Amino acid sequence: MKTFKELREKFSSSQIAQTEGTVYIQREYEPGQNYDGDLKKLLIDIKKAGGKVKKIYKPSRREPNLAIEVDGNLNKIKSQIKKDDDGLTDIEE
Numbered sequence: 001m002k003t004f005k006e007l008r009e010k011f012s013s014s015q016i017a018q019t020e021g022t023v024y025i026q027r028e029y030e031p032g033q034n035y036d037g038d039l040k041k042l043l044i045d046i047k048k049a050g051g052k053v054k055k056i057y058k059p060s061r062r063e064p065n066l067a068i069e070v071d072g073n074l075n076k077i078k079s080q081i082k083k084d085d086d087g088l089t090d091i092e093e
Contacts, residue, residue, distance in 0.1 A: 020072070020073055020074075021071070021074065021093060022054070022069060022070070022071055022093070023051065023069075023070045023071075023072060023074050023077050023078075023091065023092070023093060024067065024068070024069055024070075024091070024092045024093070025042060025046075025067065025068040025070060025077075025081070025089060025090070025091050025092075026065050026066070026067045026068075026089070026090045026091075026092075027042075027065065027066045027067075027088055027089045027090070028064055028065050028066075028088070029059050029064050029065070029066060030064065031061065031064065035058070035059055035066050038066065039056070039058075039066060041084055042068060042081065042089070043068075045077070045080045045081045045083070045084060046068070046070055046072070046077060046080075046081075048080050049072060049073065049076040049077040049079075049080040049081075050072055050073065050076060051070040051071060051072025051073070051076075051077050052070065052071045052072060053068060053069070053070055054069040054070060054071055055068070055069040056068050056069075057069075074091075074093050077091070078091050
């Protein structure tokens with residue numbers, strides 16, 4: 001029979017492994033809206049959560065979304081961004 005400590009370690013490590021990976025963060029803008037302040041806040045939150053930015057897709061006339069591709073823990077990044085977010089940011093795995 002396994003002890004409680006062994007079971008806790010097993011389940012906590014499996015949950016961490018599932019949440020690690022590529023995280024996609026998106027935010028939509030209207031033409032002419034400034035996105036620099038939001039981008040700076042998002043980058044600070046990602047770094048606080050221990051994520052590494054892979055690629056930043058800035059908004060253009062064709063694609064009005066700011067998109068950031070990040071490697072890291074989904075749960076940590078999501079909770080850190082939600083602290084400062086106004087509800088307009090989408091976070092996907």
